[in-house]
Amino acid sequence: DAGITQSPRYKITETGRQVTLMCHQTWSHSYMFWYRQDLGHGLRLIYYSAAADITDKGEVPDGYVVSRSKTENFPLTLESATRSQTSVYFCASSDDRSGNTIYFGEGSWLTVV
């Protein structure tokens, strides 16, 4: 089915491990985003991308790495996971700039123990 999908949906990992969260969209949208949402709080932007091979930092980029080699994929990597990175991670995409709807994935629940 067309849309934006995230994987894994649920992940438990240990402190210091590398974790990659995948995001895939089938609309060929130019823009993609990664947000995190801590329990009881709003969404904070981690990284975003305007097109393949173009990425930029958001509000809370420390501890995260992204890449965008293909338009449809935008993986988020935690190179050395910490407990403070326990959160729900949402990927989003949109076509073009202001005025176009942004679509969100269902989220990836990550627990770092």
Next chain:
Amino acid sequence: DAKTTQPPSMDCAEGRAANLPCNHSTISGNEYVYWYRQIHSQGPQYIIHGLKNNETNEMASLIITEDRKSSTLILPHATLRDTAVYYCIVRVAGEDTDKLIFGTGTRLQVFP
């Protein structure tokens, strides 16, 4: 960057109109106002967006003041399923990139 402020919570009786306010006093002329909602930690769901004119769709209406410094999302006949956190977002456009800055969100509780 433009930012938004919203009341932290609101209540609404089922069947009545829910009016959710949002302040965005530093909004620029080419920035859109978006509304999303999030039900119980699911992915945020798009509701509506606008630039200057009032907008209406099957879900809601968006009223933007003439000076564009504030807006109101109207759910005309709230149902229990509308209980959610509602986010008012100003979409900020940069040179080659674009990003969303979320507001604090309003937790709307619809009661029977």
